[in-house]
Amino acid sequence: NVSFILQNGHPVLTYPRPFLPNVAEIACLHCKPAKKLPEHLENFIEGAGEAGFIYFSMGSSVKASNLPDYFRALLMIVFRNLPQRVLWKYEGDDLTDLPSNVLLGKWLPQQDVLGHPKLKAFVTHGGLLSVFETVYHGVPVVSLPVFCDHDANAAKAEADGYAIKLDLFTITPEGLLRAIKTVIRDPRYKTQVKHRQKLLLDQSEIPLEKAVYWTEYVLRHKGAVHLQSPSRHMGVIDYYSLDVVVFLALVLIGIYYTTKKLLRLMRILPKDEVSIDLPRKNIKVE
Known part of the structure; x- marks a missing residue:
């Protein structure tokens, strides 16, 4: 009701x-145009030059600091081999051996980051709101789904042509690096997300x-x-037409058992032999 x-x-x-x-x-009720980033973030991004930067965030439901050590080490390898700079939403303490092209932030203005003209790709967990913001701002995606609806969201984005979906539990440094480079260099990903952005923004209100x-x-x-x-006034039986379903089921059951019985009778009863004596006529041919 x-x-x-x-x-x-x-x-x-x-x-x-x-x-x-x-x-x-x-x-996209919450989506909004990007505003100017804080000065320290803007300076970091400007230092990337034409290569631009990549944004990495696992959302609010998955804290990067709680990820396994091997995965954090994997990310270090990947980020170190990227020509772009990396903004990483990381809620824990500062990491040791952090590559010089990476900047950590416990909180980052995500929509302002996604709307920055120098952003090349977004590496995300695939949460629904993050996917909405991605299309709203027109950014290609590499998705690492974790749980709940993440996998379905990532699969839909990949099917729409603006994302690459990876398995968080079988991922390799080579695989993640290749995926990031692909969504940046292959123009099809940018074209598809811009097309989706255009469709999303074309609303009457x-x-x-x-x-x-x-x-x-x-x-x-x-x-x-x-x-x-x-239908809100209908009971369960009426709403799901259970009476009709039961009736049809009984009819099918009746047909089944009737047919089965007839076939059994046909096998049991012997075939009657019927002999017919026809009168013979002598036909004389002259």
């Missing part, structure tokens, strides 16, 4: 779905305005009951 649902999705980012009138998609409008609409019309599906 829900009056209205504000769905965090969009056919460009997730999948097209048939919705009732009391559902509105408001993906921004998601925030849509959310505000429908919230006020429901309040104005005291719950907007006229938008709700009549």
